[in-house]
Amino acid sequence: MAEKIKVCKAMVECLQAEGIKVVFGYPGAAICPFYDELYNSNIKSVLVRHEANGGHAANGYARITGKPAVCIATSGPGATNLLTAIATAYADSVPIVCITGQVNSEQIGSDAFQEADITGSAAPFIKHTYLVKDGLQIGRIFKEAFYLAGSGRPGPVLIDVPMDVQNQMIEFSYPKSAEIRSYKPTSRGNALQVKRVIKEIKEARKPLLCVGGGVFLSNAQKEVRDLARRFDLPVVTTMMGISVFESDDERFFGMLGMHGCKTANRAVSECDVLLLVGARVGDRAISNPSFVEKNTRIIHIDIDPAEIGKNIKADIPLVGDVKTVVLQILKDAPEMSHAGWIGEIKEFDKQPKFKKPEKGRVNPKEFISRLSDVMGENTHVVADVGQNQIWTATYYKIKKGRFLTSGGMGTMGYAVPAAIGAKLADKKSEVLAVCGDGSFQMSFMELATAVQHGVDIKVIVMKNNYLGMVREVQDKAYGGRLIAVSLEGSPDFIRLAEAYGIKGVRVSDEESMDNAFELIKQSGPCVIECAVDDFESTL
């Protein structure tokens, strides 16, 4: 008979078996048994300063490694604080496994201290949840959780473990695979549909490739680039698809959508065949799907059948994993040329002209553009949410690194913790977090996490003293009646950085811009505050 161990020890063994090296979390009484076992392990435990940020850090980590990452919280408020991070990961299909402590089984339902129904609360925006009632199931549950999080259309999964279950003694062995009879994601595309796709593109005069975040989830960047080359397709991207193509790729024409560039949007409205790859046609990407449906033949490749036909009608639906499907297409597809059409798009592509800012301020768009000139080619850029996000998405000339942001949920405060996760996942690359003065104040407490664990992230704060994007909405749609958007009372971010023991530079002109670029090259976390015109526009 095998030796019995505590469930909490088995949980750590599960993580080790899954190759987990780092966990992000915040302890509390109900998760103490598990933390006590982490103490004995070689898994690095990163204390964040708020549970949501633990979730975002795991999000950044998972997106860089392409594998599920782990965050931990205690019961009750610890777990409910995680909800925003879960919804954020769900909206962008990021594989995270959340482990929460729960009150003792016999107390469940009694409104015990720090009791919350977290599996119930998370249900609307999570891929799956487990409330562990019997410790003997722990191995199967962990195996399934990691499998579910990382396979098919990835997403967050939560495992809620009552304290008494964590302390239960069990015979433990970790299963080699997960067998879930009701869960069989399709990865191979239907052969007939694949042929129709090739035929459709062959017959098209103005085909356009639109890439989304699904390309990364499938790790199909290379294959999708090959596809664009073989078919000679012009390419536009959703916000989640930024960095599939390098910014200076000759076929790449930028981000489409409400905050996208004119060139990309014009290409969408003028193309005759739109090939959507791992893009779900969110309302910010294509705001007028019925117009596009009417004028364009639509080919939609996605691993989630529910995304096909949900936001836009597809003429050729093709369910499957992007990488597998694109390889199927490339297998029998001929070379094509669309030089004329690409030339047409190039005609409406104009180089940006940067407006001169007020004295003592810098143009954020120009700053971002110049920043990308000085950064290494492997730099990962994490954009927060708001104007800073659009400026970064539009003007940062991405090369081989990743562009990360909370695209679907639009969660402010995402950048700093996600950058911490991204940096820990890829220590060799530089990692930038670009925030606004609003979003930075939602998570600047994580500077402590970066300092404590020596995580070398560079934080850029675009300071215009307003919640800029909301201010813009109030200006345009509410007659300029500005309310609750002024950030007066904010701290001096340079002194804040110093309070955390790290360096800061304020950028207000050419010279200080150079100082900032110099500081960024030094090792160790830093904060760069960029003084932006109060009323600078998003586009």
Next chain:
Amino acid sequence: MNEMKHTISVLVENHAGVLSRISGLFSRRGFNIDSLAVGVTDDPEISRITIIVSGDEHTVEQVEKQLNKLVEVIKVKTLKKGEKLERQLVLIKLSVPLEKRSEILTIADITGASVIDISQTTMTLLLADTYPNVLRFEEITKPYGVLEEVRTGTIAIQKGAETMTFKK
């Protein structure tokens, strides 16, 4: 739009919490449930849920796809008109004085309802029939004074040899 009633049968794992995931999905996605009935199948590990949904074709397609995404959902099928048999069960407690008993027995006889309980002043009737027939039965019994009525959601099965089962 083309608002219609659709009958969707769902095979699910017979686990705690599955029903709340399904009903939660409907409210979150803004789908309208007309009725929902659930019970275990011949396989004790599998439950079958019958849901009646109002909506156009696009809505029903989304309902099917979103249900399929729930991990514990094994199979989803929309049962087509003309290919399905549907029944509801209704219990009606009527206020019945002695002299009216035989009238009620006649109604029960004609409608195919059965009397499942009787007291000095009441009779309780059971009818298992299609939705329109249940409505008619309600109309007919109404004048006798309905003290209480309980109805189940509709359950449905395919006609002929067609089945919806999960083979292990």
